[in-house]
Amino acid sequence: MFHVKQFGGPVIHVDGLRKEFRLAEKQAGFSGTLKALFNPTYKVVEAVKGVSFSIQQGEFVGFLGPNGAGKTTTIKILTGILYPSGGTALVHGHVPFDRKPEMLQQIALVMGNRQQLWWDLPAQESFTLLKEIYGIPESDYKQRLDLLVGPLQLEEKLTTQVRKLSLGERMKCELVAALLHRPSVVFLDEPTIGLDLTSQRNIRSFLKEYNRETGATIVLTSHYMQDVEELCERVIVINHGTLVYDGTLTALSAEMSGQRRLRITSTAQDFDFTPYGNVISQVDGVTEIEVASADVADITAKLFAQIPISDLAIDEPGLEETIEKVFSTPAQPQ
Ligand SMILES: Nc1ncnc2c1ncn2[C@@H]1O[C@H](COP(=O)(O)OP(=O)(O)O)[C@@H](O)[C@H]1O
Ligand SMILES: [Mg+2]
Missing domain, CATH: 3.30.70.250 (Malonyl-CoA ACP transacylase, ACP-binding)
Structure with missing residues (x-):
């Protein structure tokens, strides 16, 4: 396969990271609406409460925690979608929210519950658009596409309208789309959620190979422990927005067992x-x-x-x- 660009120092650096959401509370009835309009009251949800960790280039890290723990919020901060309420989050030394092109070129985000490909187009056409967006040279593009499409067994599917693909095929196309620009840091938020077992297995072995061959850093959240067991040497566990474990999976099992x-x-x-x-x-x-x-x-x-x-x-x-x-x-x- 190809290699991603190598950088020195930690690829991801998170220090005392906090995020709170303020939700406007509305009281019942017309007077409640008026009151909320002129004198709004807020309920504060602390989604991330001072989390710190560092991740080095090439690591494959499982980011775990129950629903509502703050995983997606942390990933959204690291990919520049959300601005933190406090603390530091850096990717390759950049503040993600600044969305600098040199940082955007280095990251990818795949969310299992969200579609990024154009629904009505065949995947091939979405890929061509991405090639233009990222300015990938024609010769590189062909080679990269083959290296992604082959192991994911998508050869036959590229000319089919995305809406007509199975969920598993669609997710594999999402992966191709996310990796075409050769990011060195890949965030995968529940990429195998709801997929059939064959697709899950195929995506797992692809990711394992991808991490090993390209040297890309991968942060994965998954509810399927088999994903984590097979792929992640290190796990970071958060609960209620707080870090509860950061270390090897082996040590965690030994400690708890x-x-x-x-x-x-x-x-x-x-x-x-x-x-x-x-x-x-x-x-x-x-x-x-x-x-x-x-x-x-x-x-x-x-x-x-x-x-x-x-x-x-x-x-x-x-x-x-x-x-x-x-x-x-x-x-x-x-
Ligand atoms: N946009 C938002 N507005 C308000 N609350 C939010 C928002 N996004 C997430 N939350 C809350 O923040 C907490 C963490 O959510 P999330 O990061 O999605 O958890 P996870 O991905 O670990 O399941 C939850 O309590 C969730 O309800
Ligand atoms: Mg989530």
């Missing part, structure tokens, strides 16, 4: 498992208990000595569960 779940199948009637661990469920002779991973050997030995056991399984909590736990951790006051 001090617990193991034992699934014990036994014919023992009325056996009390509570002294051995936290009883999660007990159905048809199968009991699930949660124990500290360090105690697993000791507890299983004790259980084998106490009751007849026909099956025993030890489960590690999956990433989904791990992230769930991080989300429910109260944010540290900053």
Whole structure:
């Protein structure tokens, strides 16, 4: 594939970033409307409350958090769509909201829930327009297009009106459109949302390859943990507008997975498992208990000595569960 332009220092630098939205509150009835007109009252929503992180060139970072955590708001600030209420956000040393051409040339934004291609045109024509907008030389354009369209398996789809494509095909075309100008920083906000599994898988392997071959920095939000597990070495987790974790995915899993779940199948009637661990469920002779991973050997030995056991399984909590736990951790006051 091609390589993106390399820069020194952190590509993305966010320091004490804040964003609040002011929503005008309207009271009921005509008098309420009048009142709101002459004496408006506002409700303040603090979407981002002092978030700091830095991202280096070439990193593939998962930006995670439950709905309403502030992910999209942060991404909109980093792509110059929103102006922050406080703190710093820099991309390649530029303030994104200034929308300087040299910064715009280096970034791309794909939002899974928003369409950027012209609906009534075949994707090919949108791509040609983008080529003009970004001033991409003809020879480069052909080569770049092939390198994007091939792995995404879009060869046959370029002349079809975008509105007639499947959701997965449309999203792949969105990716091509976003990457044609060879941005060095790519923001992907839920790019696989609602797609069929085959398209999800195809987009995942494309992104993995793209990051590896071009050296582009990618920031990805996704509700699908498989995306994150396969692509992101590092994750930044925010909750209620506050950073709750920044580090490797492996360390996060290890940190949160001090617990193991034992699934014990036994014919023992009325056996009390509570002294051995936290009883999660007990159905048809199968009991699930949660124990500290360090105690697993000791507890299983004790259980084998106490009751007849026909099956025993030890489960590690999956990433989904791990992230769930991080989300429910109260944010540290900053
Ligand atoms: N334009 C807006 N006006 C008012 N509130 C907003 C606006 N955009 C986002 N919010 C609020 O800011 C918070 C963070 O939203 P968002 O950044 O979209 O979260 P996420 O992408 O993590 O789901 C939410 O409470 C949301 O309702
Ligand atoms: Mg969002």
